[in-house]
Structure formats: structure tokens, C-alpha cells
Amino acid sequence: MKKLLMGTLLSSAVLLAACGNGDTGTTTDSEEIPEEAADATVIRFLNGFTGGDGAFMKEIVDNFNDSQDEYFVNESQEPEHYTQFRTGDYELVVMHGVNLETYSADGLIQPVDGILEDVGMSINDFHPAAEDLVGLEDGNYGIPLDIHPLTTFYNKNLTEEAPETYEDLVTLSAELQAENENMYAMGIPDSGLIEFYTLTLAAQNNVDLLSEDGRYLDFAQEDLADALWILHDMIYEDNISPAGLGIDGEFHAFMQDTEGDSGGNQTAVALTGPWYYQAVSDAYGDDLGIGSIPQLGDQVAVYGNSHVISLAASVEDEAMLEGISAFMEFMYQPENLSNWAASGQAPLHTETMNYIEENADEYPLPYQNQQMFDDYVAAPAVYQFGEQIRYMNETVIGRIVREENLTREELMEELENATGVAQEIADTAPNQ
Amino acid sequence: MKISKTVSSLMFLPFLLFFILFWMVPFLYGLYVSFHSWTVSGGNNGFVGLDNYIRILSPGNMYHDSFMNALGNTLYFVVISLVPLVVFALLLALLIENIPGKLKVFFRTVFFISYAVSVTAVSAIFKWLFTGNGGYINNVLEGFGLDSIGWLNNQPYAWIAVLAATVWWTIGYNMILFVNALDEVDASLYEAASLDGANAWERFWNVTFPSIKGVFVFVTIITVIASFNLYGQTLLITEGGPARSTMSLTMIIQNTIFSQNNLGMGSAMAILMGIIMVFITLVQFLIGFRKDDNA
Numbered sequence: 001m002k003k004l005l006m007g008t009l010l011s012s013a014v015l016l017a018a019c020g021n022g023d024t025g026t027t028t029d030s031e032e033i034p035e036e037a038a039d040a041t042v043i044r045f046l047n048g049f050t051g052g053d054g055a056f057m058k059e060i061v062d063n064f065n066d067s068q069d070e071y072f073v074n075e076s077q078e079p080e081h082y083t084q085f086r087t088g089d090y091e092l093v094v095m096h097g098v099n100l101e102t103y104s105a106d107g108l109i110q111p112v113d114g115i116l117e118d119v120g121m122s123i124n125d126f127h128p129a130a131e132d133l134v135g136l137e138d139g140n141y142g143i144p145l146d147i148h149p150l151t152t153f154y155n156k157n158l159t160e161e162a163p164e165t166y167e168d169l170v171t172l173s174a175e176l177q178a179e180n181e182n183m184y185a186m187g188i189p190d191s192g193l194i195e196f197y198t199l200t201l202a203a204q205n206n207v208d209l210l211s212e213d214g215r216y217l218d219f220a221q222e223d224l225a226d227a228l229w230i231l232h233d234m235i236y237e238d239n240i241s242p243a244g245l246g247i248d249g250e251f252h253a254f255m256q257d258t259e260g261d262s263g264g265n266q267t268a269v270a271l272t273g274p275w276y277y278q279a280v281s282d283a284y285g286d287d288l289g290i291g292s293i294p295q296l297g298d299q300v301a302v303y304g305n306s307h308v309i310s311l312a313a314s315v316e317d318e319a320m321l322e323g324i325s326a327f328m329e330f331m332y333q334p335e336n337l338s339n340w341a342a343s344g345q346a347p348l349h350t351e352t353m354n355y356i357e358e359n360a361d362e363y364p365l366p367y368q369n370q371q372m373f374d375d376y377v378a379a380p381a382v383y384q385f386g387e388q389i390r391y392m393n394e395t396v397i398g399r400i401v402r403e404e405n406l407t408r409e410e411l412m413e414e415l416e417n418a419t420g421v422a423q424e425i426a427d428t429a430p431n432q
Numbered sequence: 433m434k435i436s437k438t439v440s441s442l443m444f445l446p447f448l449l450f451f452i453l454f455w456m457v458p459f460l461y462g463l464y465v466s467f468h469s470w471t472v473s474g475g476n477n478g479f480v481g482l483d484n485y486i487r488i489l490s491p492g493n494m495y496h497d498s499f500m501n502a503l504g505n506t507l508y509f510v511v512i513s514l515v516p517l518v519v520f521a522l523l524l525a526l527l528i529e530n531i532p533g534k535l536k537v538f539f540r541t542v543f544f545i546s547y548a549v550s551v552t553a554v555s556a557i558f559k560w561l562f563t564g565n566g567g568y569i570n571n572v573l574e575g576f577g578l579d580s581i582g583w584l585n586n587q588p589y590a591w592i593a594v595l596a597a598t599v600w601w602t603i604g605y606n607m608i609l610f611v612n613a614l615d616e617v618d619a620s621l622y623e624a625a626s627l628d629g630a631n632a633w634e635r636f637w638n639v640t641f642p643s644i645k646g647v648f649v650f651v652t653i654i655t656v657i658a659s660f661n662l663y664g665q666t667l668l669i670t671e672g673g674p675a676r677s678t679m680s681l682t683m684i685i686q687n688t689i690f691s692q693n694n695l696g697m698g699s700a701m702a703i704l705m706g707i708i709m710v711f712i713t714l715v716q717f718l719i720g721f722r723k724d725d726n727a
Contacts, residue, residue: 083690086473106473106693187565190585191673244582246564247671256566264566264580387692395675402585402674424494428694430474 047094056343071323097306111139118325142308149304158268162291187253203377204297216426383429470696484700525610544604551664558597649720
């Protein structure tokens with residue numbers, strides 16, 4: 001019996017050991033490392049490209065791995081890749097531009113200036129908009145990949161050209177409703193992509209959201225209330241958008257067919273994310289038009305998020321850094337980075353932008369979106385940007401869009417609440 | 433067959449091991465973390481005592497506001513989901529018990545099969561059904577000349593959509609538990625009740641319900657616990673909206689830990705949620721036993 005007891009305890013010990021932490025180099029690899037790359041330096045590259053664009057990034061990675069045998073890029077595409085990055089071991093990570101301030105403050109990423117230098121590039125090899133995206137106090141914290149701005153899709157059957165101004169939208173909506181009361185110029189969602197609308201309207205109305213001390217987003221501004229009230233007017237005053245569109249309503253309304261069985265309200269134009277390109281392209285084919293964002297405020301401006309490639313703070317090994325430089329040098333060749341443009345994303349790399357311009361027919365969406373880079377306004381660089389703006393996205397904009405009888409006083413009160421939350425989030429930054 | 437205490441202890445050992453490894457250790461570790469300023473990426477930044485708990489329970493800060501809002505939402509869902517998930521499940525089980533044998537197996541399978549569907553698929557289906565602009569339900573309403581409803585961006589409609597998805601998804605599980613309990617009821621009791629002239633309601637109230645009461649209490653308890661853990665449906669169907677009105681406790685805890693990078697505060701929220709759940713379960717348990725004693 002004692003032997004049996006000892007055997008059980010031993011088995012348990014083995015089980016416990018198996019459950020424990022292993023080598024810190026262990027990763028959640030998305031692919032097997034091939035035998036021929038057994039001696040290669042493995043670069044763990046994490047991104048969140050789990051949608052249609054994932055295949056295009058994979059092609060770049062595969063092409064790099066096939067092009068040499070000294071390094072092997074082991075790519076992981078994860079839906080919760082930020083959580084993976086915080087808790088796992090990776091050398092390279094694709095981040096959204098708005099998250100750079102947070103991840104640098106948390107000590108998770110490091111400047112990439114050394115990599116850029118090794119590759120023979122500088123921030124000047126990118127569109128000027130890139131500087132605001134990746135430049136923090138002590139260096140550039142990412143190699144700019146793309147900007148995915150708010151994008152205008154339009155149905156050529158309903159409008160010959162993309163509307164350029166607020167007045168164009170009013171006219172278009174009136175014309176459409178004269179034919180069918182369920183048709184509108186465009187749709188305003190009450191959540192989802194609404195952050196893009198908020199920041200675009202702020203930029204078009206010259207509202208600076210950054211607080212005086214540069215720590216938090218200051219929403220409690222009369223000018224911002226004026227800018228956001230445009231959304232209310234578009235629905236309840238000028239009948240540009242139907243009321244009651246929910247999450248991603250701008251996209252769903254654009255995809256409606258009022259003459260078919262789907263019912264509901266249809267719009268001629270969608271101001272939405274470029275990631276919907278494949279869906280709208282499949283639905284409309286040659287009848288799909290792509291335009292620039294209309295001017296809804298005092299000036300032309302557009303907001304969108306961006307992807308950048310960042311270097312984990314833990315990377316110090318020279319061989320690893322050389323491998324990363326080699327990968328970046330390969331990726332930032334127009335013939336390779338154009339693979340990323342083929343996914344519909346608009347790269348910021350100047351040579352690749354030139355390549356896209358020369359082949360505009362092949363890359364219609366990136367070509368159109370890179371036209372807007374000159375008017376691009378980046379989000380303020382604050383700690384936990386997404387959390388600071390969360391109350392705006394989840395509560396304030398929803399009230400503007402849903403509540404016809406909302407008053408300006410109520411809106412200002414909500415903007416003050418949103419600022420309060422942003423301040424509290426800013427206070428959680430390290431070294432506060 | 434009689435087995436020795438040593439052998440039975442050995443057979444219990446794997447359970448004990450896994451209980452300690454996957455329940456006791458994480459629980460105690462979570463408790464420890466909740467008394468610290470702790471981030472997911474940075475780790476332990478020092479002991480803060482009860483500060484995390486005090487901030488959650490003291491008005492005037494975002495942690496209190498979000499926790500209390502989510503607690504209110506979650507309790508609301510627990511209340512509105514209890515009757516459909518328990519009483520309707522019992523009614524369904526009674527219905528199935530009273531149909532012919534082969535049909536009984538068929539319908540039992542049909543009602544249970546939805547439980548095997550993932551929450552992602554269930555949520556996708558119900559989001560499509562309840563979409564305000566051109567959704568299936570609104571198309572049907574419009575077909576009858578009725579106004580369409582903004583199901584997912586207005587209350588109480590958003591809760592109705594979440595509740596409908598939850599009931600469709602999980603009612604089969606409770607129903608199966610009731611069906612099994614009903615199978616165990618002594619048929620001679622029904623015969624005796626019939627001889628005494630009892631009608632259908634009297635047979636249910638005096639024979640069926642007392643016989644399945646233990647299962648009824650159990651189903652009620654696990655339903656409350658399951659409803660307390662509301663997450664997937666509200667995350668995927670309403671995204672916590674409109675205006676955070678379907679934001680559940682689990683969503684807030686997840687957001688605090690992973691989005692705000694605040695493991696200490698999130699752990700304190702999770703511990704508080706656990707305490708509330710234990711308290712409610714205890715009350716249910718005591719009520720169940722008290723009634724047993726009176727019987």
C-alpha cells in the first residue's frame with residue numbers, strides 16, 4: 001500500500017511539474033517551426049490580424065522566411081493579442097497608434113530608432129502624418145505600418161459622386177426621400193465606430209481634446225459640444241440619417257436593400273471603417289464608389305486609427321535585433337509592403353505610397369485613403385486612450401444619437417462626466 | 433464491496449489535488465492580489481490593504497460607479513431570468529412528461545440541443561434577429577403594419593433580446609434536470625391522489641412539486657449563479673449598451689483587469705462579486721431547507 005501511495009504522490013508531483021512554468025522562451029506558437037529553421041533565430045511576431053487582412057500579413061512573413069534561413073519569423077495572429085502581449089513573450093507586436101503612450105509608460109515597448117537606423121530608414125521615409133503617430137518624448141515607439149481612416153463608401157446607383165460637404169448630404173437625402181421615404185444620405189451609429197466620428201468632428205471643428213497638462217482628454221468644452229451636436233442635427237434636424245441605428249448602424253444601413261426583402265432604412269453613403277471594403281465590394285461590385293470624408297465642420301480633417309510595429313522592451317540580444325532589422329528591411333520594400341495594401345490597408349511608407357499611386361487601379365481603397373493623409377489628425381497621446389474615451393463612446397454619443405429631446409445643458413453635464421472619468425484613468429498611469 | 437479507508441483516500445486524492453490546484457490556489461492568490469496594487473504587465477506594486485475594496489464601495493470614483501452600475505444590471509438580469517429559466521423549464525418538462533414515449537425523446541432532444549450551441553453562435557443569431565434596421569423581428573412587425581423597435585439600443589428592449597437569447601440557449605439544461613426528477617416521482621402517488629379526487633393542479637402541488645423540490649431548489653441556485661455570470665450574450669449582442677445598461681459584473685471585471693491593466697482592483701471586484709453570490713446562494717439554500725423542515 002505504501003508503494004501505491006508513493007506512486008500516486010510521485011505521479012502527482014510529475015503532474016504538478018508539468019503544469020508549472022516552463023522555459024520562459026516557450027510561446028503560444030501559431031505555427032510549427034520547420035526543421036530547416038531549427039538553427040535559425042526565431043522572432044516571435046504577434047498581431048491581431050484575425051480578419052481578412054491576416055492572410056496578407058502572413059504572405060509577407062512567409063516570403064521573408066522563404067527568402068533566407070538565418071532568421072525565422074514565427075507569426076501569431078490572436079484576437080486578444082494585447083492581453084497575449086502583456087502576459088507572453090514576444091519580440092515584435094503590431095499595435096494601434098493610440099496605444100503607444102500606454103505601452104511605453106507601462107515599460108512594455110522600447111524605441112525603434114535603432115532598428116530604423118540599421119535598416120537605413122528614418123521617420124522621413126514615411127508620410128509626415130507618421131511622426132505624430134509614433135513619436136513620443138524619448139523616441140519613436142513604432143515603425144508606422146498604415147492608417148485606417150474613416151472611409152467613405154457610396155452606392156453609385158444612388159449618387160454619382162461622394163458628397164463633399166454637409167450641404168451635399170442634405171441635398172442628397174432630400175432627393176432620395178422624395179423617391180423613397182426609407183432612403184437617407186448616410187447613417188449615424190450610436191456605438192461601434194462612433195469614436196472615429198467624434199474625433200473627426202473634433203478635428204474638423206478645430207477642437208483640441210488634450211488637457212492643458214497633457215495627461216487626459218478634456219471633453220468638457222463648449223466647442224466640442226457644438227461639434228458633436230452636428231450628429232444630432234443630422235438625424236433630427238436635417239434628416240440626413242435615420243434615427244435609431246444601433247451598433248455598426250452606418251454599415252448595416254448601407255448594405256440594406258429597400259427594394260428587396262430586407263426592409264429597413266437604406267443609405268447611399270457609409271462613413272465607416274476600411275475593413276468593410278471586402279463586404280461592400282462583394283455587395284456592390286462596380287457600383288461601389290470610394291470617396292473622401294465630407295467636410296461636416298469648419299475645415300477638412302479626418303481621424304482614423306493606425307497600425308505600427310513595435311519592439312518589446314525585453315529585446316536586447318544583438319542577434320535578435322539584427323534579425324528584426326532584416327525582417328523590417330524586407331517588409332518595407334514596396335513590392336512586399338504592397339501585399340499589405342492588397343488587404344485594403346493604406347501604408348504610410350512613402351515609396352510604397354508611390355507604388356500604390358502608380359498602380360491605383362489595383363489598390364483603389366489604399367489609393368483613395370492615402371489621399372486623405374494630408375488631412376489626417378492623430379488622437380492625442382494620453383495614457384489608456386481607449387479607457388479615457390470609453391465613457392464618450394458608450395454613453396455620451398449614444399445619448400446624442402438616440403435622444404431627440406436631449407438639451408445642451410444635459411450634453412455639457414455628460415461631457416464633464418466623461419472628462420472626470422478620463423482624469424481618473426490618467427491618474428492610474430505609472431509614476432503619477 | 434468494502435474498500436479500506438486508505439484506498440478510498442487514494443481515490444479521493446486526484447480530486448483533492450485538482451481542487452487545490454485549480455480552485456483553492458487561484459482563489460487564495462486572487463484574494464492576495466486584491467490587497468495589492470497589481471497590474472497585469474507590471475506585477476505587484478505594493479500592499480494597499482483594503483484600499484481597492486474601499487474605493488469600490490465608496491461613492492465618487494469610477495470604480496464605484498462602474499461596479500455598482502454593473503451590480504444593478506446583473507441583479508436585474510438575475511431577477512428577470514429566474515422565472516423563464518426555472519418555471520418555464522419546469523412547464524416544458526411537465527409538457528414533455530405528458531406526451532407519448534417516442535415524441536417525448538424527440539422533443540427532449542430538440543429542446544436540449546440549443547444548449548450545445550456556443551454563446552458566440554447564439555449571440556450572432558439573436559443579434560441578427562433583433563437588429564433594429566432591417567432585422568428579422570422588425571421585418572415581421574412591419575409585415576403586420578406595426579412600428580419597428582430599436583431592440584438593441586433602447587431599454588427595456590435590449591434586456592428582452594438578451595433574455596430571449598439566454599432562455600433559448602439554456603432552458604434545455606434545466607428542463608433535462610426537471611425531466612429526470614419527474615421520472616423519479618412514484619407513480620402510485622398519482623394514483624392515490626386521483627382516487628382522492630385531486631385535479632391536475634392539486635396533483636402537481638401536492639405530489640409532483642414536493643417530490644422534485646430538491647431538484648427545484650438546486651436548479652434555482654445554479655440558475656442564479658449562471659445568470660450572475662452573464663457575459664457572452666451582453667458582450668456580443670448589446671456590447672454592454674445602450675448607455676452601459678446591460679454591462680454585467682463579469683464584463684466590468686474583465687475590462688478593469690485587461691483594458692485598464694488593473695489586476696488588483698479587478699480581483700477585489702471579483703471577490704466582492706463572489707461574496708454577494710455566496711450570500712444569495714446561502715439565502716436560497718436556507719429558504720429551501722426551512723421549507724423542508726416545515727413539510
